[in-house]
Amino acid sequence: MSDTLRRTRLDTAPKVERPRLYKVILVNDDYTPRQFVVTILKAEFRLSEDQAGRVMITAHQKGSCVVSVYPQDVAETKATRATEAGRAKGHPLTFTTEPEA
Template sequence: MADTGHKTKIESKAEERTTTPSLFKVLMHNDDYTTMEFVIEVLRDIFHKPSSEAEKIMLTIHFQGVGLCGTFPYAIAETKTDQVRMRARKAGFPLRCSLEEA
């Protein structure tokens, strides 16, 4: 076979796909024992809500039985839920959070 002096270059591009992680809602549930002040404190400290927004979410939890604390990727949502549970148990409250796919 004769060498023509031409080199063939094969370019392959890997298809780049970026996917956004699934998001989960962190829901806080009402109970008869956890104080409103504690719920506001948790919303400010763990979910970084301003005081006015924390109070609004707390009232939603109190009157509707459940309130949305935020929407996060699964690992972050799970961590925040665990932080709430640990802090509540340490303070002697049965406060509960759950995750729901957004």
């Protein structure tokens, strides 16, 4: 294969960009029971008991906490499902998403 042909093939190879990542953020509220928040974090985000407890306490102390980072569609789905799980039990539990910097 000639260098020209090889160079042409390499130059025309498609450039694939990684999808933009989004943070899922737990927003603190003063009404949702702490253990319920931990349960949701474990179920929806597959966090361990210890990890979920740390995320919950950080959100409680600082007002919010990043739970995890995913591609946009996954982040939005997880945030929506976790928020809806809280609403289904009558809690104002809220998860939001925002682009990673």
